[in-house]
Amino acid sequence: MSSEIDAPAATLDLGLNWHNRFAQLGEAFFTRLHPTPLPAPQWVGASLAVADLLGLDRAWMNSPEALEAFTGNCAIAGSEPLASVYSGHQFGHWAGQLGDGRAILLGEVGTASGPQEVQLKGAGLTPYSRMGDGRAVLRSSIREFLCSEAMHALGIPTSRALCVTGSPAPVRRETIETAAVVTRVAPSFIRFGHFEHFSHTGQHEQLRTLADFVIDSFYPACRDAPGSPYAALLEAVSARTAEMVAQWQSVGFCHGVMNTDNMSVLGLTIDYGPFQFLDAFNPGHICNHSDTGGRYAYNRQPNIAYWNLFALGQALLPLMDDQQQALDALEPYKAIMPAALQRRMNAKLGLVEVEDGDAELTEDLMKLMAQDAVDFTIFWRRLSHAVTSVRAEPDEGLRQAQPGREAVRDLFLQREAFDAWAARWRERLFAQPGFDATTTQARMLRTNPQVVLRNHLGEIAIQRAREGDFSELARLQNALERPFEALPGQDDLAAFPPEWAGQIEISCSS
Numbered sequence: 001m002s003s004e005i006d007a008p009a010a011t012l013d014l015g016l017n018w019h020n021r022f023a024q025l026g027e028a029f030f031t032r033l034h035p036t037p038l039p040a041p042q043w044v045g046a047s048l049a050v051a052d053l054l055g056l057d058r059a060w061m062n063s064p065e066a067l068e069a070f071t072g073n074c075a076i077a078g079s080e081p082l083a084s085v086y087s088g089h090q091f092g093h094w095a096g097q098l099g100d101g102r103a104i105l106l107g108e109v110g111t112a113s114g115p116q117e118v119q120l121k122g123a124g125l126t127p128y129s130r131m132g133d134g135r136a137v138l139r140s141s142i143r144e145f146l147c148s149e150a151m152h153a154l155g156i157p158t159s160r161a162l163c164v165t166g167s168p169a170p171v172r173r174e175t176i177e178t179a180a181v182v183t184r185v186a187p188s189f190i191r192f193g194h195f196e197h198f199s200h201t202g203q204h205e206q207l208r209t210l211a212d213f214v215i216d217s218f219y220p221a222c223r224d225a226p227g228s229p230y231a232a233l234l235e236a237v238s239a240r241t242a243e244m245v246a247q248w249q250s251v252g253f254c255h256g257v258m259n260t261d262n263m264s265v266l267g268l269t270i271d272y273g274p275f276q277f278l279d280a281f282n283p284g285h286i287c288n289h290s291d292t293g294g295r296y297a298y299n300r301q302p303n304i305a306y307w308n309l310f311a312l313g314q315a316l317l318p319l320m321d322d323q324q325q326a327l328d329a330l331e332p333y334k335a336i337m338p339a340a341l342q343r344r345m346n347a348k349l350g351l352v353e354v355e356d357g358d359a360e361l362t363e364d365l366m367k368l369m370a371q372d373a374v375d376f377t378i379f380w381r382r383l384s385h386a387v388t389s390v391r392a393e394p395d396e397g398l399r400q401a402q403p404g405r406e407a408v409r410d411l412f413l414q415r416e417a418f419d420a421w422a423a424r425w426r427e428r429l430f431a432q433p434g435f436d437a438t439t440t441q442a443r444m445l446r447t448n449p450q451v452v453l454r455n456h457l458g459e460i461a462i463q464r465a466r467e468g469d470f471s472e473l474a475r476l477q478n479a480l481e482r483p484f485e486a487l488p489g490q491d492d493l494a495a496f497p498p499e500w501a502g503q504i505e506i507s508c509s510s
């Protein structure tokens, strides 16, 4: 079939080891096609860590060939470009067929860290573009690029981003913007929606092919699990999803569009759109301006993930004995997610083990933080600094900051309420066998980031990039790649958000 499509004139050899297993699944899974070139590309940003991951030469990443290749302007030897078909539930409703409307999978590359798929997002029209134009705008491409690398540095499972290139080609959204392409990398971009597609269209043979491919490639232990391997797959995906969502909650990350077509079957964070890291703590925060009902509010994410897993379970039913098998496979999520979250929250609090009463300690803190709209990231960082001034006996402890530090207590309006909570925390800290404040602090500072990709930081970098200056983007990227380090000259990136941050409206338009 590839001979039927027009390949770009120039073919480039990147020296990569392509094997493209997804392209071997069969014609029902995708349409082969080439990216549509964009004029006058320029570099916007690149991650050398991802270049290393793929085995691309760092110096070559600066070359005009690389720029053309990752804008979709030339054919790449060994790649087998395609757009995959999937369906999904969007905002709780069955949306029917969706598919890669603007992402083109170049193929799969063998690397030292295992196979990695390489995708160009914003690479032009596909048969699945529906009403869209196949393009991505500079603004959202920068956000996806930065957030992918930020999440990775936070230790949160995510797709990676090799680079962003921009083009002056106009793209119409609410206003006229310009086009960009993000080169995304992940072991697989298979979504819950891929399974839903083959299930809902009655293509059960393809459903089995897909499930077998995912099991053999990514969940081999499911093959030997007692009972159905497909039930084991559902349970394994649920477990990974639970761990991912627990990490989102613990770092204050809101995804914004947790539709089933945006859920990775590998439990990776994918499809960065109107995401946000919380500024002031508000459990019901809605980061997506298009999400009028608040379906994807911060505190609903764990339940929505379960809802999505349920949809995946339903899609897998044709491969299982009965519904009960799917329900049983989903059941562990209900315990794994809260346990994973409590483990993460305990780590943020400097507590090594989880004990009875820790859930209450955490919940009471979150209530206080919500009441006083305390900045989420700054709170945890200050708490980490404060731990060495806590004494075994009740005293002025957290009323005073360490020299050169702001007191965590100052973040609260209801300071006595915070003092009462801090006394409980102190007691719990000191009850730990062999508690050592210095070691605990070091651990907390490696758990509670100094810098996260707050909306306003992204906006500043985007504004400068629109003016043709990519230095702020690079500075921000550098800080996000080291989120636990207090880098000199970067205090602004760790500061409270400015007043205007609350007015930023990020929607599905991207």
Ligand code: AMP
Residues within 6 Å of the ligand: 098, 099, 100, 101, 102, 103, 128, 129, 130, 131, 132, 133, 134, 135, 136, 257, 261, 262, 271, 273, 508, 510
């Ligand atoms: P998203 O909400 O970004 O996950 O997108 C939902 C669906 O719409 C996916 O199938 C996307 O590929 C598709 N889509 C989003 N934006 C565009 C666009 N500009 N052109 C074509 N398809 C798009």
Ligand code: MG
Residues within 6 Å of the ligand: 261, 262, 271
């Ligand atoms: Mg999507």
